[in-house]
Amino acid sequence: KQEVTQIPAALSVPEGENLVLNCSFTDSAIYNLQWFRQDPGKGLTSLLLIQSSQREQTSGRLNASLDKSSGRSTLYIAASQPGDSATYLCAGQNAGGTSYGKLTFGQGTILTVHP
Amino acid sequence: DGGITQSPKYLFRKEGQNVTLSCEQNLNHDAMYWYRQDPGQGLRLIYYSQIVNDFQKGDIAEGYSVSREKKESFPLTVTSAQKNPTAFYLCASSPNGAGGRNEQFFGPGTRLTVL
Numbered sequence: 001k002q003e004v005t006q007i008p009a010a011l012s013v014p015e016g017e018n019l020v021l022n023c024s025f026t027d028s029a030i031y032n033l034q035w036f037r038q039d040p041g042k043g044l045t046s047l048l049l050i051q052s053s054q055r056e057q058t059s060g061r062l063n064a065s066l067d068k069s070s071g072r073s074t075l076y077i078a079a080s081q082p083g084d085s086a087t088y089l090c091a092g093q094n095a096g097g098t099s100y101g102k103l104t105f106g107q108g109t110i111l112t113v114h115p
Numbered sequence: 116d117g118g119i120t121q122s123p124k125y126l127f128r129k130e131g132q133n134v135t136l137s138c139e140q141n142l143n144h145d146a147m148y149w150y151r152q153d154p155g156q157g158l159r160l161i162y163y164s165q166i167v168n169d170f171q172k173g174d175i176a177e178g179y180s181v182s183r184e185k186k187e188s189f190p191l192t193v194t195s196a197q198k199n200p201t202a203f204y205l206c207a208s209s210p211n212g213a214g215g216r217n218e219q220f221f222g223p224g225t226r227l228t229v230l
Binding site for chain 2 (some may be wrong): 043093
């Protein structure tokens with residue numbers, strides 16, 4: 001059974017700082033790894049998806065990496081801004097079995113970027 | 116505008132009542148999902164559907180029911196058998212249930228409160 005853990009649970013940084021959010025998973029037979037952003041009281045916004053055949057994906061100031069052998073993914077945010085303040089969630093999708101397409105979520109990292 | 120809509124945004128239920136949460140998507144996606152989000156527990160999968168007229172139980176299906184009569188619609192009924200239904204409910208969809216770049220997209224959520 002896949003388990004996903006995110007560290008740290010909360011992070012506070014000054015504006016302009018580069019930062020890394022960590023995600024670890026127990027089952028290396030991961031098919032996709034998806035990073036989301038959630039603002040308070042809102043739904044999830046997909047940020048990046050990394051397929052198992054890829055090692056990283058980039059979108060603007062965001063870069064996500066995937067290392068299946070070590071069971072880790074990281075989300076790198078460059079030059080952080082107060083508007084980046086949100087909860088960041090990672091989720092893994094495993095292939096096969098009876099739950100195709102099912103995402104297993106970590107509990108999230110609450111990011112606060114202060115001016 | 117393509118996307119996923121959920122209604123209502125807020126829903127209040129009395130003890131013993133069944134309530135139905137609406138989820139509609141115009142992304143032409145085959146697969147749809149229902150998740151429940153509780154503070155400190157992350158997102159958990161309730162039900163999912165890979166194709167019209169088919170659906171499967173997720174991790175916490177007890178006390179819930181769904182239907183998938185149309186590709187664009189996946190309503191969730193919270194029955195009186197669900198003992199602790201107060202939560203934030205999120206609907207998602209993806210192009211297909213398994214394989215490929217199966218990125219999930221989420222709706223804005225429905226907050227259900229039991230009075």
